[in-house]
Amino acid sequence: MRVIQFREALREAMNEEMRRDKDIFLIGEEVAEYNGAYKVSQGMLDEFGDKRIIDTPIAELGFAGIAVGAAMNGLRPIVEFMTFNFSLVAIDQVINSAAKMYQMSGGQFNMPMVFRGPTASAGQLGAQHSQAFENWYANCPGLKVVVPSNPYDAKGLLKTAIRDNDPVIFMESEQMYGDKGEVPEEEYLIPIGKAVVKREGTDVTIVSFGKIIKVAYAAAEELAKEGINVEIIDLRTVRPIDYDTIIESVKKTNRLVIVEEAWPLANISTEITYMVQKRAFDYLDAPIIRVNTADTPLGYAPTFVEAFLPSVKQVMDSVKSVMYK
Amino acid sequence: MTSFTKETYMRWFEQMMLMRRFEEKTAQLYGQQKIKGFCHLYIGQEAVVAGTMSALNSDDRIITAYRDHAHALACGISANAVMAELYGKVTGCSKGKGGSMHMFSKEHNFFGGHGIVGGQIPLGAGIAFADMYRGGKQVTVCYMGDGAVRQGALHEAFNMAMLWKIPVIFVCENNGYAMGTSVERTTNQMDIYKIGLAYDMPCKEVDGMQAETVHEAIAEAAERARKGDGPTFLEIRTYRYRGHSMSDPAKYRTKEEVEEYKMRDPLERVRKTILDNKWATEAELEAAEEKIMAEVLASVEFSENSPYPEGSALWEDVYSEPNYPFITE
Numbered sequence: 001m002r003v004i005q006f007r008e009a010l011r012e013a014m015n016e017e018m019r020r021d022k023d024i025f026l027i028g029e030e031v032a033e034y035n036g037a038y039k040v041s042q043g044m045l046d047e048f049g050d051k052r053i054i055d056t057p058i059a060e061l062g063f064a065g066i067a068v069g070a071a072m073n074g075l076r077p078i079v080e081f082m083t084f085n086f087s088l089v090a091i092d093q094v095i096n097s098a099a100k101m102y103q104m105s106g107g108q109f110n111m112p113m114v115f116r117g118p119t120a121s122a123g124q125l126g127a128q129h130s131q132a133f134e135n136w137y138a139n140c141p142g143l144k145v146v147v148p149s150n151p152y153d154a155k156g157l158l159k160t161a162i163r164d165n166d167p168v169i170f171m172e173s174e175q176m177y178g179d180k181g182e183v184p185e186e187e188y189l190i191p192i193g194k195a196v197v198k199r200e201g202t203d204v205t206i207v208s209f210g211k212i213i214k215v216a217y218a219a220a221e222e223l224a225k226e227g228i229n230v231e232i233i234d235l236r237t238v239r240p241i242d243y244d245t246i247i248e249s250v251k252k253t254n255r256l257v258i259v260e261e262a263w264p265l266a267n268i269s270t271e272i273t274y275m276v277q278k279r280a281f282d283y284l285d286a287p288i289i290r291v292n293t294a295d296t297p298l299g300y301a302p303t304f305v306e307a308f309l310p311s312v313k314q315v316m317d318s319v320k321s322v323m324y325k
Numbered sequence: 326m327t328s329f330t331k332e333t334y335m336r337w338f339e340q341m342m343l344m345r346r347f348e349e350k351t352a353q354l355y356g357q358q359k360i361k362g363f364c365h366l367y368i369g370q371e372a373v374v375a376g377t378m379s380a381l382n383s384d385d386r387i388i389t390a391y392r393d394h395a396h397a398l399a400c401g402i403s404a405n406a407v408m409a410e411l412y413g414k415v416t417g418c419s420k421g422k423g424g425s426m427h428m429f430s431k432e433h434n435f436f437g438g439h440g441i442v443g444g445q446i447p448l449g450a451g452i453a454f455a456d457m458y459r460g461g462k463q464v465t466v467c468y469m470g471d472g473a474v475r476q477g478a479l480h481e482a483f484n485m486a487m488l489w490k491i492p493v494i495f496v497c498e499n500n501g502y503a504m505g506t507s508v509e510r511t512t513n514q515m516d517i518y519k520i521g522l523a524y525d526m527p528c529k530e531v532d533g534m535q536a537e538t539v540h541e542a543i544a545e546a547a548e549r550a551r552k553g554d555g556p557t558f559l560e561i562r563t564y565r566y567r568g569h570s571m572s573d574p575a576k577y578r579t580k581e582e583v584e585e586y587k588m589r590d591p592l593e594r595v596r597k598t599i600l601d602n603k604w605a606t607e608a609e610l611e612a613a614e615e616k617i618m619a620e621v622l623a624s625v626e627f628s629e630n631s632p633y634p635e636g637s638a639l640w641e642d643v644y645s646e647p648n649y650p651f652i653t654e
Binding site for chain 1: 418419437444451455485488644651
């Protein structure tokens with residue numbers, strides 16, 4: 001199978017859907033003439049023109065709101081945030097307008113739109129460019145939240161997100177755009193809300209999503225050398241969460257470690273922990289462990305990045321801990 | 326002398342009378358706790374909406390903030406559907422899910438009733454953007470209060486609306502007070518319309534106590550928008566007789582100030598013009614008023630007799646996807 005970059009997979013998804021439906025447009029900072037801050041939208045201005053690939057001033061609140069209004073009136077906007085860190089100045093439109101409009105209007109105005117861009121840390125970017133917002137958005141009914149971890153999922157899920165008639169938050173990573181992976185030439189879609197077992201195992205279940213899942217993969221490789229057989233689930237979507245796939249795995253392994261790049265209080269790990277104790281209490285042979293970021297803003301120095309992020313060692317230690325090793 | 330026809334005046338009279346009587350009834354029902362939540366009355370400002378609607382086509386779009394009962398009625402939503410929404414009944418125009426602040430009707434091109442001050446301003450630009458994108462000739466009128474113009478959302482939306490020549494008319498209904506804070510306490514520049522100058526957006530102030538001046542300003546702005554020349558910003562100076570919301574006794578202003586505006590009452594002005602021109606007799610106007618009052622009373626009866634939505638309807642209309650897996654215990 002051919003191998004393409006994560007950013008190319010996203011671009012193909014948008015290109016294919018935009019060729020199919022003239023109501024879809026892409027709006028954001030540097031998406032057109034600059035070809036995308038991270039080159040996701042490279043070449044799209046040439047193909048679709050400036051009516052459909054729209055550069056904006058630096059005004060996230062304004063252009064997010066304009067996109068929501070356009071969706072109310074029948075268009076299907078894709079809003080690119082250069083990073084979700086900048087979505088905070090637009091969050092009123094995402095939460096109060098996009099997420100609530102359908103119910104508030106008694107089912108009259110649905111919101112067929114996607115907000116996409118990178119989330120979480122990406123190296124030494126300092127505190128204001130390093131936050132994960134998956135659990136923030138996932139907390140809000142009315143939204144769907146998708147967090148792919150590889151090019152294949154990115155393309156299939158983005159195509160589905162664009163076709164979805166509800167607002168979808170689609171979260172990427174600056175550190176994944178260059179990742180390469182197998183992506184078929186022929187069209188495919190991946191449903192929102194379905195997790196996937198990426199690695200079969202019998203001893204411990206690890207649940208993760210987004211770029212940090214690579215830490216889980218690396219830990220699993222190391223653990224395999226020690227004879228520990230880890231199962232890894234990629235959630236792919238954090239609203240809705242595919243609890244069934246998690247529960248099924250936990251019933252098999254009886255042990256769970258959750259790896260999530262997020263501050264610990266009230267994050268996705270917390271939610272999964274609650275649901276597993278509720279639905280599979282009798283199957284658990286050890287307390288669930290979560291591996292999250294430090295409960296601090298992320299400082300600049302490389303030592304801070306190392307101290308902040310979930311590490312392979314932390315994941316390995318956690319797996320061994322739930323096995324009482 | 327006036328350049329408007331008898332038909333226009335009669336329509337203004339009926340529309341403004343409906344808004345006035347409907348809202349007086351609303352205030353009464355609020356006092357009886359039939360209507361709950363936040364409730365903001367429009368009494369005194371009726372000429373703004375009436376003068377707008379007579380200058381627009383039926384497929385033009387309207388969006389406003391939470392002081393939205395009159396806008397909903399003027400868009401053609403029935404008194405029954407608006408009153409039932411105030412009651413929180415399933416027969417309301419938002420199925421009881423919106424309430425006073427969130428009236429909606431796609432059928433009547435009414436894009437709501439929005440509760441975050443200034444949040445509707447980029448939405449209005451976006452609604453108009455969609456019409457422009459499809460090559461339509463509709464214009465959008467986006468209302469806001471004098472408080473909303475201090476929000477950043479306005480400035481971002483104004484800049485892009487002007488840059489892209491979006492067919493939207495931004496209307497600031499300046500009633501002098503953002504809740505309890507007068508305009509002069511929030512800015513050094515008292516002429517709100519001048520905000521448009523910073524974006525080279527055509528802008529002016531309009532007397533909002535007369536439907537005529539509002540109509541003329543909206544008609545001019547709509548023509549500009551339909552020609553592809555982009556947005557207009559109108560500061561329409563008006564006055565609300567009641568407090569900001571039902572819980573506001575409006576102690577921040579004098580009785581004299583309120584009385585001064587009531588002397589220029591927009592509804593009385595329309596009535597006088599009709600009588601002066603002998604387009605109708607006192608008796609005929611009273612009959613029209615009685616018919617409107619009957620419509621209002623019927624809407625109360627309709628609402629009283631309508632059921633509340635089932636509690637389980639809370640889970641409906643959150644996602645258009647059927648069977649979304651909500652977390653339920």
